[in-house]
């Protein structure tokens with residue numbers, strides 16, 4: 001599986017080249033299109049890279065099946081705004097030994113070893129190859145059973161990831177919307193009344209982005225994205241099947 005995946009990815013990455021459909025062979029005949037990374041500059045040193053066809057569909061489905069069956073999924077109780085609630089998706093956490101522990105919403109997930117999950121090692125290798133210079137040592141896994149499962153607005157800005165974490169998100173199964181919105185700025189929050197409303201409107205209107213994360217896609221958040229932006233996968237009535245998402249992160253030592 002690993003070598004097959006490597007081969008597939010080797011054809012796809014990473015430098016911007018001609019657009020899909022522009023490629024010509026030596027005698028001008030059309031060659032297989034090469035999907036290229038789509039870069040979104042969010043401003044202020046934040047950026048998102050989206051590679052819709054990071055993996056071919058068949059390989060991605062094989063991985064979906066393995067992840068679905070073999071990962072020890074749990075649905076923990078977390079604390080949100082001072083209240084206990086069941087997390088609205090299944091989750092699991094895998095990380096190198098000896099790292100600073102992850103804790104979010106009052107919940108400290110058990111860090112499983114990579115050794116039990118060869119499929120995760122394959123995917124990690126592929127992500128490292130696709131993103132030269134990256135180094136991830138942990139992964140948060142989420143399984144959304146249907147469109148009623150979601151992740152609400154948040155940033156992965158825990159100190160253990162440092163000030164400018166790179167987070168690589170690989171999606172399998174049902175496609176879902178992934179939204180980004182700018183965190184409120186201090187200047188807008190500290191003024192009041194009419195002016196505040198005007199400023200908020202002016203500031204917040206264009207500061208949203210939406211990506212449709214498809215089966216086999218990769219999305220990378222970089223720079224100050226966790227400091228300045230929040231992201232979410234909202235409920236969607238039309239999403240009727242399962243989605244599995246892996247976010248690879250680097251815990252700093």
Ligand SMILES: O=C(O)CCC(=O)C(=O)O
Pocket residue numbers: 140142151156169178213231233245247
């Ligand atoms: O499922 C996704 O696409 C995002 C998951 C996420 O943001 C997280 O686990 O922190």
Ligand SMILES: [Mn+2]
Pocket residue numbers: 154155156231247
């Ligand atoms: Mn997140």
